[in-house]
Structures are given as structure tokens and as C-alpha cells.
Amino acid sequence: MPSVNLFSIHIITMLMSSFLMGFGLLISRYMKKKKWWLANHKRVGIAGAFLGGIGIAAMAVMIQLASGIHLRAVHSWFGLLALISFIVTPILGKLIFTSEGKERKARLRVIHRWSGRVTLLLMLAAIILGLFQAGILRI
Secondary structure (H helix, E strand, O other): OHHHHHHHHHHHHHHHHHHHHHHHHHHHHHOOOOOOHHHHHHHHHHHHHHHHHHHHHHHHHHHHHHOOOOOOOHHHHHHHHHHHHHHHHHHHHHHHHHOOOHHHHHHHHHHHHHHHHHHHHHHHHHHHHHHHHOOOOOO
16 A cells, blocks of 8 residues: 555655746746745745655655566656756756856856756656556557
8 A cells, every 4th residue: 555655645746846847937937027036936946856856756665665676667767867857957056156257157047947948848758658657648
């Protein structure tokens, strides 16, 4: 029975993570005229990454308990790439404020934006592939 709970934790946390990451993108895109946009963009993005990490960890434990064979499905590879992106994107965002030089900051800003977009696309691909893997979607 623990695997059902871990599977539920995976689904719920990954959906919440996707929602928060998307909301973080919307904040950065449409709320820049508000004083609070950056603080909330950071909070929402980090919360989304944290929940995504919990969701991936729950599934990793479930797989370890079931078969111990990780990364055997395309869905899991997209999940791994998303996890790496969860880590890289906020680091790039932080580097914007800690780096010296206007040109370097501008380059980092562009890379951070694209990294966030790629993160969301990886998450979307992982969700769709996961729905196929779970048998919810069929070709």
C-alpha cells in the first residue's frame, strides 16, 4: 500500500509544481510593473522546484521498492532533465544579481528566461509521457 501513497504524492506534487512554475513565469512576464513581482517570482519558483523534487523523490523511492530499476522509461528521463532544470534555473536567476558587469547580467537574464521556458516544456513533456505510461492516454 505504500506505493499507492507514493504514486499519489508524485502526481499531486508534480501537478502543484507545474502550476507554481507556470505561475512564476506569468508573474515575471506580466507583473514587472508591481514592486512585489521579483520576490514573489522567486518564492513561487523555488516552491515549485521544491515540490517537483519531492515528487521525483517519491517516485524514485516507489521504483526502488518495486523493482530497483530506474530510468527505464522515456517519462523518467524527461523527469530527470526537469529535475536538473529545477536546480539550474534558480541558480542562473541568483547569478544575475551576484555577477558583475552589465553585459554578463544581460546574458544571464536571457539564459535564465530560456532555462525557465525549457523547464516548463520538460515538465509538460514528462506529464504527457507519464499519462501515456500510466495508461490514461492512449494512441
